[in-house]
Amino acid sequence: MVGTVQADRHQNTVHVVPEAGQKIARSVQDLNTVADAWHSLATTDLDSVTLEKDRIVGHLSGGEAHHFDMMRTRVLQQMRQNGWRRLAITSPTAGCGKSTVAVNLALSLRRQAEVRTVLLDCDLRRPSLARMLGIDGGMNLGACLRGDQEFAATARRIGPNLALAANREPALDAGEVFGGRYLPLALAAVDETFAPDVMIFDTPPMLLTHDLMSFAGHVDCVLLVAGAEMTTVKEIDLCERELATQTNVMGVVLNKCQHIGDGYGYDAYE
Template identity: 35%
Template structure:
């Protein structure tokens, strides 16, 4: 929790710098022979960069995400963890940008692979930031219209690829979905089908409802993104109360400096 204390200090200082059969299917998607049937797209580098998604090529622009990746994976590997939740106190702190960049950085490593699941059902943005077609998505898996194997996308970027379970449109039923048995079944299916992957969940903000509190017990670890100027010390402390039972692998203090677009501070 030391990292949370430090984030609180920084915020204070105001420093500007469905059903089982539908969801699971019967055969493994990733690593199994159904992998070949997963829809494949290629991501557009210009679109990614315009949305601050920079960790696909390595080099200077993605350096901070590579550092974050290494720190997060070290923690997760120690405990054999697979599910990483990304959340923040309030909206606009940089969760989706962090989730996409971290996943790309992980996917660039040899013998590693990553899946990003957009569970910010109120404001799904993974598809927008990555330039994916808005169809199907996690909601249609939850309400039983689409099997998970049809909703997952394999996104090629440079010589590597990562798996995505994007959102589609926003829903007002997020809180209910998060607490549902259907969600539990979906998470079990993901755990099983993407066993060898690091699964990154782009969650809603913590303080805008009970969505995150409902789903946190099913996550292995949490990365909390706070935004300088967007997160107050009181907000971060409020989050801390809910994070006592789930290990926090990192607190990212985002938007530390407006001078360098991609600058991130870590604690």
């Protein structure tokens, strides 16, 4: 029996208390199981040419990455203080650079060796993360969130501690996916199997669809990305008020990035 030995000096007896030892054993076993799950994910490399074209710098040290490292520090501090692990990143409208912020923050977190990060492209109608990172392949996060595929089958591991799950094609049933009964189960399965310290969700612009408001109750906090000289104070106030009814607003990022890849747009939304 695994346990702790305690002596009773008055009765000259010895008692074995198994609970403490068994808890330690289970903890080690859980850590090994999580490590195995991460190790089993298919790996992918980043394309440096694509990263540069899309202004992705979070994988670098110093230079332009400094701003995202500062964001990383503040995000981690606030999430740890509040016991938060799920962070959604959104914007009032298209073109504010929310996906660029999400990718750069995730890659900056990747350079924190002790932090396990999962990045999910939940902008199902206009997926962009796989393209921005130069990753080919049949990733289909939508199938995972519908319950048709396990997370491990669609995710790719970038280095030892960052997992990405994205979509190569738009999902026409995004509204049904976000409002579906399986969505919380899928997210809970990722939590249970991979035990990420931070989950980042790149989500649709708030004022163009109802998708984020269907999803907001599943995250702990939201970071709102505003585009310089394009997002109005009225739009920011409206988004903050609506988000506050379902989750915590971590803050607003003023983003001056003007580059959005060809073909990216929300004109088809009604």
